[in-house]
Amino acid sequence: MPQNIKKTEAIMTAAPVIPVLIVEDPAKAVPMAEALVRGGLPVIEITLRTERALEAIKLVADNVEGAIPGAGTVMTAAQYEKAISAGSQFIVSPGATPTLLDIADAFADVPLLPGAATASEVMYLLERGYERLKFFPAEQAGGAAYLKSLSSPLAAAKFCPTGGVSLDKAPTYLGLPNVLCVGGSWIADAKAIANEDWAGIEERARAAAALTGR
Template structure:
């Protein structure tokens, strides 16, 4: 199964809403809802809830049900069964750190857009052969950072990336200035100590700073 134009356009529309996608890990639904409201109030309305904890799906569903004005995706999708679980919980898109053949097949067949992960040129080429024009670049820092993605503009002009891993307010603009970067992912906007202290004002302020980053060129579908 290949990536369809309709779902690619839906993914492009989602990514065009924000320069930064918060990558969030929650141990309970209540914290997920409060954090999501704080991020939304700061201008970040596309959220990725990672499937790394026993309560991740519960938190995702609670955010979908209780927080207006946000688009919520499921991250750290590693297995085909994760795809089904995320869809049932209300995920509007799926994100994976890698792109195994089984996962590509399951993700591309899902009813919502799928953003598979790559860290090499060969992986990006394999996705392009399946019709994908968007990929997560992970782990961005260790895998080559902004210079690596800049080097891919010429040979892979149709591919656009969402770099994640090692990105913060200090270097996010380096990525966003590249014409093959649709958005960046990062956890710095919801630091664990702020969540533990329930310091939602701090989360909102960090979100405001992130949402104010310089707009990048619109990524084509």
């Protein structure tokens, strides 16, 4: 089944930046998400890199008005199903496999943003009906210059570059014709979450929400 492009693009264009988060303590997920939403970043990607990430997603889904929580670093069908059960409204993967795309077909109402880093990977995803993709790892895979070079031959693909993207680098990506948003961890990194720096997270979220391309 092809990607629900309209629904996926709505998530990607809700704000110029999708925070990519590693949450160790679920008790901190709600105030963290509230700070992000207040700052203008409603789409929140909580990566499945910690033992209690699914719990954090569920708490945000159940308790934070205006938040659009999703699960990142999803690599298996089991993770996909658990993430949706926890309340994820979108799924992000670092790459794509036939198995992952098959399970995505079974949950078409929850968009998958699959990762790609090469022209061949993008072509494969386009062949499977996916036109809204994650470019990962963005900086390590060639950065904005490389991504720009894909815009003409693979014009149907639009991206969310993630991986090494910072506040300073984000505008360059956002100025590309094939970029809809960027993903970044600088807004709410592990230290800020651990220190409960909600004011700082909100301030960085406001700065990120105001970003435009250049």
